[in-house]
Amino acid sequence: MNPNVLFGEPDRTHRTLIGMRLDDEATVGERIAYFRRRRGYSQAVLSGLLGRSEEWLSQIERGARDLDKLSTILRVAEALKLEPTKLLPGPFHSTPRLGANGATLGTAPEVVPAIETAMLRYDGIASLIGVPDRGPVNTDELRRSISFAFVCSQTEQWSRMAPLVPEMITDSYHAVRQADSDASKREAKTLEALVYRVTSGMLDRLGETRLPWVAAERSMAAAEQTGDPLLIAGGAWRLAVVLRHAGRLAESTDVPIAAADALRRNDKNASPEHLSMYGSLLLKGAVGAATMNDHSAARDYLREIERTAERIGQDRNDFWLAFGPTNVAIHRVWLALEMGDPSRAIDLSDSVPMGRLPPELAERRTSHLITVAWSFYLRRKYREALDLLKEAKEVAPEQLIFTSRVHSMLRGILQRERRSIKTDLRELSDFVGVAA
Incomplete structure (x- = not known):
């Protein structure tokens, strides 16, 4: 049988694309087109597998329509027989630039190789390659470094945090080896769990795909050895x-x-810290349910989350999770957007008490601004979206640099730019690193 009968006539660029290396900064649409052609599918075949129109797929591939919903990306990956991460943009690169206060921004990715080396060296392989012991680890200093790293993570100051990570990994490894009692071993394992948790978060933000998983598993393994239920939950x-x-x-x-x-089973007379962790876990459950289009479950979780926030009665930052009524309101907006209703997300955003968030929770504020900006963007209200992104840049500039959704938004607006926003758009695109 002629394969073109089954697959349709291949694109004229098919042979060229097969020999090309896909650029890390290729958009989701460009990646879909690349892998579709490599598999030999026409747009008609792939759109048919997805139950979508050929025009819909054509718009996605050429950037006329945005595809940012993870559940849809997963369906495309399944149809193309790919790991989903292959359709997502690759890791961010170091692109140094100056911030408003003269600080150098955007350099965190250049530290990733050193972090990867430390993660490889200071694990099970250490005894095989004979890593020598070092002088006594000052656990008080390590604890202060961990606290500072979490502050950086919540203020999105990744270029300040990244250089500290290899040494924190090294110190946490040696602190465990040097522990001379059960109590000191538990303390060292607690510090190790926190080091890997904050490291996983940073690597995740930088767009790494494999290392965040390794760091998260190490954090979980170390936490389990402490027997602390709240640390394990974290x-x-x-x-x-x-x-x-x-x-x-x-x-x-x-x-x-x-x-x-597991935490709910010990809910009697729960402390605020216990409730904060419980509510934060449920928020992640609601996020997962919404992404899987299980709207009923997401709403059920949200009702329980709201009751938990009411029990606490205030915004807290236990375990650096920022749980409280304001964060719940922020998630309510995000969930509305994820469940396909950007207009409702915009309406709900008016009721978020942003003034209650302290400066150290800049990540929460900026994430919310990006969510609302994306909602306006989907409604083709580019001026409003751009104004919110400019506001977000003032709060946590590196969050814009290392957020794929911001890059997608700016690329989309550049393709459809209006004269009235041209100057602001070009300035913000240059700062983030999106080519005009």
């Missing part, structure tokens, strides 16, 4: 994020919900 929270970004949507929901169920 490891589950981080693992849920990594699972979602890897396209493991069922597990990204099951893991935090199972951890939340």
